[in-house]
Amino acid sequence: MDGDVGVIGLGSMGSMALWRIAKKGISVIGFEQFGIGHDYSAAGGESRIFRTAYGEGAEYVPILKESYRLWRELERESGNTLLHLTGALMIGEPDTPFMANVLKSAKNFDLEHEVLDEQQWKKRYPQHRPLPGEIMVLDKLAGGLRPELAVVSAVKQAEKLGAKVYSHCRVESIKNTGNTIQVMANGKEYHFKKVVIATGPWTSVFMPNPKRQIHAKRLVMGWFAAKDIKKFQQDNFPVYIRESGEDKFYGTPTFEGSMVKAAVYHDFGTLQHPDELERTMMPEDLKHLRETVQKYLPDLYPDPVRTGVYMDGFTNDEHSFVGSIDEDGCIILLGGFSGHGFKMSSAIGKIAADLVLDGNTSFDIGHLSPTRFYQKNSV
Ligand SMILES: Cc1cc2nc3c(=O)[nH]c(=O)nc-3n(C[C@H](O)[C@H](O)[C@H](O)COP(=O)(O)OP(=O)(O)OC[C@H]3O[C@@H](n4cnc5c(N)ncnc54)[C@H](O)[C@@H]3O)c2cc1C
Structure with missing residues (x-):
C-alpha cells in the first residue's frame, strides 16, 4: 500500500x-x-459566488452553512482571506423556480435576508436596471470566494x-x-x-x-470597466444572480479595484474532450455578454477589458x-x-x-x- x-x-x-x-x-x-x-x-477566474439562499434547491442549505464554517476554518489555518462577505442579490420575478427556491431556503432555514421592492431596489442598488414585476432578495450570508x-x-x-x-x-x-x-x-x-x-x-x-454522464462544458466570463468604479465596491455592490426572462447572468463587485466581473448562463458549447478547450473568447461569445451588460448594467462600459474561458463538468x-x-x-x-x-x-x-x-x-x-x-x- x-x-x-x-x-x-x-x-x-x-x-x-x-x-x-x-x-x-x-x-x-x-x-x-x-x-x-x-x-x-x-x-479559475479570480472569484466564485458564495450564497446560502439557494435557487438550485433548499436541500443544499445545510451543506452551504457547513461550507461557510469550513471556509472560515481554512482561512484561520492558512492565514489567507478566502471569502469576502458582500451579501448576494437574487433578482427576478418571484414565481420563477429559482426565486421560489431562494425564498423557500430563506424561510425554511431562517436565513438572514431582505426582500426589496422596486422603490427600495432603485434607492439601494441603482447599478441594476429594474424591470417591472421583478424583486431583489438580499441573502446576507453570501459573498465572493477566491478560488x-x-x-x-x-x-x-x-x-x-x-x-x-x-x-x-x-x-x-x-x-x-x-x-x-x-x-x-x-x-x-x-x-x-x-x-x-x-x-x-x-x-x-x-x-x-x-453513457458519458458528465459532460465538459465551456463557460466564459468578462471583466468590465465602470463609469465610476466607486459604485461597484464590495460594500455597495453585492455579488448577484439575475434571471430576467431568457437573460440569465451573474457577477461580482470589483475585487482588484479596477474591473467588475460579469458572466452569462448560455450554451458556449460541449467539448468532445476537455484537453481541447478553446480558451480564446470568440466574437459570438462576446456578443451575448456585451448585450447583457448593456441592457442591465448601464454604469458599466459594455466592451470587456479582460475575458476568461473555463469549463466545468455538467450532469443531465x-x-x-x-x-x-x-x-x-x-x-x-x-x-x-x-x-x-x-x-x-x-x-x-x-x-x-x-x-x-x-x-x-x-x-x-x-x-x-x-x-x-x-x-x-x-x-
Ligand atoms: C466560469 C465559471 C464560473 C463559475 N462560477 C461559480 C460561482 O460563482 N459559484 C460557484 O459556487 N461555482 C461556480 N462555478 C462552478 C465551480 O467552479 C465548479 O463547479 C467547481 O470548481 C468544480 O470543481 P471540480 O473539482 O469538479 O473541478 P476542477 O476544479 O476543475 O478540478 C478537477 C481537477 O482534476 C484534475 N484532473 C483531471 N483529470 C486528471 C487526471 N487524470 N489526473 C490528475 N489530475 C486530473 C484537473 O486538472 C483539475 O485540477 C463556476 C464555474 C465556471 C467554469
Missing part, C-alpha cells in the same frame, strides 16, 4: 477532500495533472498534516484489483485502500462510461455526484458540479472524508447520489 487513500485531481473538490482526509489523520496522496491552483479548468488561493491553501494545509502531493502527474487509469485500488499515474503504479475521484470536466474521459439534471460508485464503497466520486459547485467545495471535502472513513455522512446527500444515473461498478 502506498497510502490509505488516493485523491485524483486536486482542483476545487480534490484539494478540499485532501485537506479534510489529512485532518482525520488518514495517510493520503493527491495527484494533479497540472500545477496546484492552475486555472485551466473549473476553478485559486483556496485550492492552494487547502493543499498546503493538507501537506502540513502529512499528505503527499504529486503535481504535474496525470492519472491514466484506476482498477479495483480485489484487494486494493490500483492507480497508474505518469507510468507508475500505486495501491490504495480507497480512492476519491475529483477530476472535474475530465471525469468522463478518465472514467469511461458508455445539473446536480452533482457525491458518493461511492462501487459495491465495496472503495471508489468515491465527486463530480459534475454543473457550474455551481465551488461555494460548497469545503463541505464536499468534509463529506468525502466522512465517506472514506465511515462509509456514510450525517449530511443529506440523497439528491446527489451517483446511482441516480450511474450503475455501481461502472469503473
Whole structure:
C-alpha cells in the first residue's frame, strides 16, 4: 500500500477532500495533472459566488452553512482571506423556480435576508436596471470566494498534516484489483485502500462510461470597466444572480479595484474532450455578454477589458455526484458540479472524508447520489 487513500485531481473538490482526509489523520496522496491552483479548468477566474439562499434547491442549505464554517476554518489555518462577505442579490420575478427556491431556503432555514421592492431596489442598488414585476432578495450570508488561493491553501494545509502531493502527474487509469485500488499515474503504479475521484470536466474521459454522464462544458466570463468604479465596491455592490426572462447572468463587485466581473448562463458549447478547450473568447461569445451588460448594467462600459474561458463538468439534471460508485464503497466520486459547485467545495471535502472513513455522512446527500444515473461498478 502506498497510502490509505488516493485523491485524483486536486482542483476545487480534490484539494478540499485532501485537506479534510489529512485532518482525520488518514495517510493520503493527491495527484494533479497540472500545477496546484492552475486555472485551466473549473476553478479559475479570480472569484466564485458564495450564497446560502439557494435557487438550485433548499436541500443544499445545510451543506452551504457547513461550507461557510469550513471556509472560515481554512482561512484561520492558512492565514489567507478566502471569502469576502458582500451579501448576494437574487433578482427576478418571484414565481420563477429559482426565486421560489431562494425564498423557500430563506424561510425554511431562517436565513438572514431582505426582500426589496422596486422603490427600495432603485434607492439601494441603482447599478441594476429594474424591470417591472421583478424583486431583489438580499441573502446576507453570501459573498465572493477566491478560488485559486483556496485550492492552494487547502493543499498546503493538507501537506502540513502529512499528505503527499504529486503535481504535474496525470492519472491514466484506476482498477479495483480485489484487494486494493490500483492507480497508474505518469507510468507508475500505486495501491490504495480507497480512492476519491475529483477530476472535474475530465471525469468522463478518465472514467469511461458508455453513457458519458458528465459532460465538459465551456463557460466564459468578462471583466468590465465602470463609469465610476466607486459604485461597484464590495460594500455597495453585492455579488448577484439575475434571471430576467431568457437573460440569465451573474457577477461580482470589483475585487482588484479596477474591473467588475460579469458572466452569462448560455450554451458556449460541449467539448468532445476537455484537453481541447478553446480558451480564446470568440466574437459570438462576446456578443451575448456585451448585450447583457448593456441592457442591465448601464454604469458599466459594455466592451470587456479582460475575458476568461473555463469549463466545468455538467450532469443531465445539473446536480452533482457525491458518493461511492462501487459495491465495496472503495471508489468515491465527486463530480459534475454543473457550474455551481465551488461555494460548497469545503463541505464536499468534509463529506468525502466522512465517506472514506465511515462509509456514510450525517449530511443529506440523497439528491446527489451517483446511482441516480450511474450503475455501481461502472469503473
Ligand atoms: C466560469 C465559471 C464560473 C463559475 N462560477 C461559480 C460561482 O460563482 N459559484 C460557484 O459556487 N461555482 C461556480 N462555478 C462552478 C465551480 O467552479 C465548479 O463547479 C467547481 O470548481 C468544480 O470543481 P471540480 O473539482 O469538479 O473541478 P476542477 O476544479 O476543475 O478540478 C478537477 C481537477 O482534476 C484534475 N484532473 C483531471 N483529470 C486528471 C487526471 N487524470 N489526473 C490528475 N489530475 C486530473 C484537473 O486538472 C483539475 O485540477 C463556476 C464555474 C465556471 C467554469
